[in-house]
Amino acid sequence: MDKMILNDGNQIPVVGFGVFMISNNGATYDAVLQALKAGYRHIDTAAAYFNEEDVGRAVKDSGIPREDIFITSKLWLQDYDYEQAKIGIARSLRKLDLGYIDLYLIHQPYGDVTGAWKAMEEAKEAGQIKSIGVSNMTPKIWNQYVPQFKTKPAVNQVECNPFCQQRELRQILDKDDVKLECYYPLGHGNADLLGHPLVTSLAQKYNKDAGQILLRFETQDGLIVLPKSTNPQRIQGNIQIFDFQLTEQEMEAMRALDTGKTTHDPEADGVEDMLRNAFVIED
Structure with a gap:
């Protein structure tokens, strides 16, 4: 598996x-075990996916050393x-345990x-978290918050794929x-x-399927990809x-597919309220 240095x-x-959207009643456990068996060493979950427990159990039951598996989770609103x-x-x-x-x-x-x-920075300093990052930040939102961060x-x-390649955002990110x-x-x-x-x-x-072409384009273009499936x-x-x-030449042709449009707009009216009212995460 190829890796990048952060x-x-x-x-x-x-x-x-x-x-995302795989249930915590055993389905996530089974899917993560399948993925680890297939060779994945990076699992992406979130508090708001309600399946952190299944991810943790699957990692522990996989027999693969913990240090060989990269686990991502996310803090909810x-x-x-x-x-x-x-x-x-x-x-x-x-x-996750x-x-x-x-x-x-x-x-x-x-x-x-x-x-x-700030709390995440302190958790990183304490060794509870190895790396910290953000999600769903557009250029405007990035410029609103990130200049205030110490780290x-x-x-x-x-959201990123050949139809929405996030070129403006990537220019901002590349600086750091x-x-x-x-x-x-x-x-x-x-x-489409x-x-x-x-x-x-x-x-x-x-001699590949369409999904493999998309993922090869994205990784070859310097991106990290998070495909999801429950199909072995x-x-x-x-x-x-x-x-x-x-x-x-093929890479340039794929880059030309960019429409600049995403299906999720974090800046759209009502999005924040909708997300805040979606659910409550309990202990």
């Missing part, structure tokens, strides 16, 4: 396994201020982000060597993307992307 010196596998964030961090550590968290993110960029970030984020996790992580790297099942003639022609040329064949296939390489 701006804090830690290494992160460039392909992670996402568990209800825990944004300095004191409450300490409670949220402790909750994630307890539910893995000793430490490799990467912990500000999940949604609203409210007392700076207070939450620069290691990553920004946002902040890595961009892609959620919805396969376009959230967008048939998966069935695009360029994508399908490349899939035929390299797709779990296996999504990591089999390092045995071929797109040409520079």
